[in-house]
Amino acid sequence: MPIFDFSDEYFMQKALLEAQMAFEEGEVPVGCVIVCNDKIISTCHNMTKRLNDCTSHAEIIALSAAQEYLQSKNLKGCTLYVTLEPCVMCAGALYWSQISRIVYGAEDKKRGSSLFGNLYHPKTEIVSGIMSEECSLLIKDFFKTKR
DSSP states (O other): OOOOOOOHHHHHHHHHHHHHHHHHTTSOOOEEEEEETTEEEEEEEOOHHHHTOTTOOHHHHHHHHHHHHHTOSOOTTEEEEEEEOOBHHHHHHHHHHTOSEEEEEEOOTTTBGGGGSOOSOTTOEEEEOTTHHHHHHHHHHHHHHHO
């Protein structure tokens, strides 16, 4: 039986696949996966255009799906992987979920939550910069097509 090494890069690659789907749908290409015990329990990408809902960020939808899967609003022991630094709205939702880890790829220097200090739960570990080049490139390519 093969033993897999589930690294942050492995799960970020899965989030990047979600971001690519968003790109192809004309959405801002942000993808997200939530992992519990090395198992992906939720995946999503931005759907603000599709749903006509400014709150339909990848993180918000993935949180709802993970909470439904676990039948709990508490996501202690889970890790969220997202291709772009969460915004203030998403940071607030992540705070209330008490998620254990947040791993993001690209910084959001215009709207990222880190611009406003630490908005996450005090026990949440934040890891940034995982596959940041790949995550940034997808965002940049998307906005080049819009200009």
